[in-house]
Amino acid sequence: AWQSGVGGHLGGLSVSAGGLVNEEVKRTVDLSTHLAKITTELVLSNQGHSAVQSFILSVEPDLAPHLAYIGASVKLPFPTHITQAERQLVVFQGNHYLYSPYPTRSQTTRVRLASKTVETYTKLGNPSKNDEIIEYGPFRDVPPYSEDTMKIHYENNTPFLTIGSLTRTIEVSHWGNIAVEETIDLRHTGAVLRGAFSRYDYQRQSDSGISSIKSFKTILPASAQDVYYRDEIGNISTSHLQVLDDSVEVEVRPRFPLFGGWKTHYVIGYNLPSYEYLYTLGDQYALKMRLVDHVYDDQVIDSLTVKIILPEGARNIHMDTPYKIDRLPNQLHYTYLDTFGRPVLVVTKDNLVEHHIQDVVVHYNFNKILMLQEPLLVVGAFYILFFTVIIYVRLDFAITKDPAAEVRMKVASITEQVLTLVNKRLGLYRHMDEVVNRYKQSRDTGALNSGRKTLEADHRTLTNEISSLQARLKAEGSDLAEKVGEVQKVDSQVKELVCRSCQEAERLVAGKVKKEAYIENEKNLSSKRQEFVGRIDSLLDAL
């Protein structure tokens, strides 16, 4: 059995009164691909008296289950099994007449085939055959619901590709991305390959395996990014991607050529920017996307499942579909950083063709505050982590007390304090130097004296503090106390030197010493000071 689509193009429509008659019918049956496309042009006339609001387009009862878009036909490969070298022959079974509830005045049927080779065809009304075209009719005054089997057996090497099942997952993220993934089961439903598949013939002879499928093109939206094409065992390396102005074309080549009866399975996925498909007004959102997208030209899909994953927290969801589809109960989907799951809309539909590529609109409400939930979750998790670490490090969880370690820690903290104090004291001396230098220029004795006073005062407090710390170190029984004592001793010498350089400066300003002598003196003093400070530093290092 074979599905097909009919584009019902309605020609001159007269909708004035009841008692409709088909004045003139032109049917074109296009059998050149694996689909049978029947286009019918009707000229209706109204023989009745009342106005007609609608008319009925009916379909042959046999074909009803194959109906895809509007209308159907039956096209079967015959013979059903061919070898690699053979060509594929197909039998088409249809109706010579338009199946209509109204009488028809005049009608013609034109059949377009895929090739010139035709085995047989029904010869109702002596049709004319011209290359790939068979013309039937015109038939005059056909009663309503008339049927007469048209049977054409001809060569058709177009691959009979069918998508057994397609699962399309659309995952919407409010962070700007829509991820689409399609899982596709593909089947060659033409004449089944009989006997061996010879790679040699396939490579060397161009007409070998002519009805097989090497590759086909899938057209993705123009903004598609990060396209992947893979299956259970990894990336399918035999594909090509072409970015065009208005679309992205993927040349999908299955891992192996598909012969009749062979099947394959793959996943194709890509990302889309959400601003092209997601519309918002305050808390209300609308997602407008294709329910099913292009897979290959003249596609046939046996069964379709679409899953639309909305962001966590979407409410009041409802869906506007272009045609009737089956809604399954909603599901929940968990992915990165989800807590209560994302709502998933699931819809299914059977028998779809290219004309079903239409937009679906999903409306829902979403509180924008919820966008912050996931970042806050991460922040919270890290906060808890760091907090636990802090607590673990700061608090003592040991069952037994280790006095030695405690003492060590105490000593370490005291020595640290000592270090800062000593450094502060050395800073005082440097400050004093500056004061002396300024004094030498300004000759302001008051400033010098006040500077000296502050030095004395600060120095005393610092020294006292250090001695008290030294005493505490001694109490802890640490030998570092001695070293601190040494530091104190050296420091008092440094202090002396500072005072002396201060006095020297005074004497210089007072003119009691010559400049040369002063410089010599100063040099001596400073070198000595350097030495002492170096000793203090090395002592501090030892601490």
Added chain:
Amino acid sequence: SSRLFAVIRFESIIHEFDPWFNYRSTHHLASNGFYEFLNWFDERAWYPLGRIVGGTVYPGLMVTAGLIHYVLNLLHVTVHIRDVCVFLAPVFSGLTSISTFLLTRELWNQGAGLLAACFIAIVPGYISRSVAGSFDNEGIAIFALQFTYYLWVKSVKTGSVFWTIGCCISYFYMVSAWGGYVFIINLIPLHVFVLLLMQRYSRRVYIAYSTFYIVGLVLSMQVPFVGFQPIRTSEHMAAAGVFALLQAYAFLLYLKDRLTKQEFQTLFFLGVSLAAGVVFLTVIYLTYTGEWACIHVDFFFPRHTVFYSHLGPFYAKIHIPIIASVSEHQPTTWVSFFFDLHILVCTFPAGLWFCIKNINDERVFVALYAISAVYFAGVMVRLMLTLTPVVCMLSAVAFSSVFEHYMGDDTRREKPPAEDSSDEDDKRNSGNLYDKVSLLTMLMLMLLMMFAVHCTWVTSNAYSSPSVVLASYNHDGSRNILDDFREAYYWLRQNTDEHVRVMSWWDYGYQIAGMANRTTLVDNNTWNNSHIALVGKAMSSNESAAYEIMRSLDVDYVLIIFGGVIGYSGDDINKFLWMVRIAEGEHPKDIRESDYFTPQGEFRVDKAGSPTLLNCLMYKMSYYRFGEMQETEAKLDFRTPPGFDRTRNVEIGNKDIKFKHLEEAFTSEHWLVRIYKVKHLDNRESLDHKLRSVVPKQKYTSKKVRKSYLFQ
């Protein structure tokens, strides 16, 4: 990050052969749960025997990957199990690096530890087993090995039960991960034994070893595949012996404290003679009951024989061709030592010397580790892996002590001239010395730099190919991907019945099971030599004899690898002699290796080849219709005759190949994989149409029923 070359260049895919099995079982574990995994009977392998997977694998790897996957998915981090598997090895090599640092720090100092960690991070010998996608036991086992050794050294140092228990748990992880745990359970007793001999016995050693032996033994017996081996097999006897010895020694020491010298001596002799008597009686008892024989024959051959081949380089070569046929089991050449370790192979004896010179308890250990690992690595290429960590550690010791010596002096000498700058002579002298020192330092740094460059180069060129996907480069530098393996496996997966049985050489068993999801006859587990020999026999017989074998094994498809079109050297014709040899080992009457050689003793596939070879199944399947093929791709040379084999560079000898019982089912794009369908008998009798539709179905259902009955 150099481990990710393969993922960046190709994709996130499992490499090679064994990883495919590990991946498949991890997948099973992830989708069916732990208990289901432990009880897994894999009916897709070793048809018609099947394989009890849960009881014949080291589950550590799968459980680790499965656990990571489980935890991630619990946190809703939707990572596919494949990606977990692919990136497991690089993650674990990070942990290896850390544990190497810890171990080396215990042995020497922090600086050496840091160097060792750097070395192990990039040394090709280890990278070869831990690139992304190489999802194999070794990847995590080296971490477990290093960490166990670290904890052991720590527990010998401290004598604390805490560290020893840690060591046991780590040892348990190692046991569950890799058969190489035998190395640990022999090395640690050896260490203790040598310590005893060196009069370095201490309470710490006693505590550490007694705890380790008891707890480690009990834990290791929890792994289903190991089971009772630790108390029954000869590999583990050394550990038990040393344990007894240690107890006796400690007991004697205790008595020595309590007794006078005279008493002690009598007691000592009494004890020794008693012990000898007990050992003697035990041996007699075991021999009598046949337990001893059991000990030797009882368990699966691959582990056992692989272990024997560890002991002597020539054991396996002579006795079991199947082990010798694996390239990993060949003795190591000097080239591969240098290739995998580069400069470290030269410096590590220096490190060993440093260790022996300043000996202490844990350095005894590392010295023993080094010596035994060198020996094993010399026996088998594969065991290079156990050598690599110790080489890194000892080289790090060598480098670090050299640097410490020279550069440490450097900083100290830098101070005096700065302080008293008046002493000019001194400065000149030290300047001279500076030159030498800096020259030497520069040289060492150069060596290290070259080492790093070499490592990156080796990683990128030798160890980063998935081998499932091949890449070739055109003249303009663009890349061609030859995806023939997956093409054919995927064809099998999609277009054959779910229950068909595929015969191939055992190399491809895991890949067929993993990628094509079809039943195989033999695979890389190689536990049943006669089954493999049967497949080998089918491949090397003529078509009708092979057909008999294939029918008896219910083979539906035969898969072979053929590289003659693109010049792929790892194909089945090149492996063919091993098939013949293995088949000959089991069926010496039917298959003789000499039949496949020319009278001159050459293996040739051209006209001069032996007729047996030119008509055997493997040859026919490889070259079916190849004789018609004219090399049109090599347009430069029109003189190449049709049927020119580019792998072996000869024109094939038999171009007229017809099949009676087989038909070509699929050949991949570059002819790399060829699959043949075995025709059913019914099919051949074309007149009888009635049988055709009914019989195979009946057969099939009855088989299923029988199978499921058997394993309920």
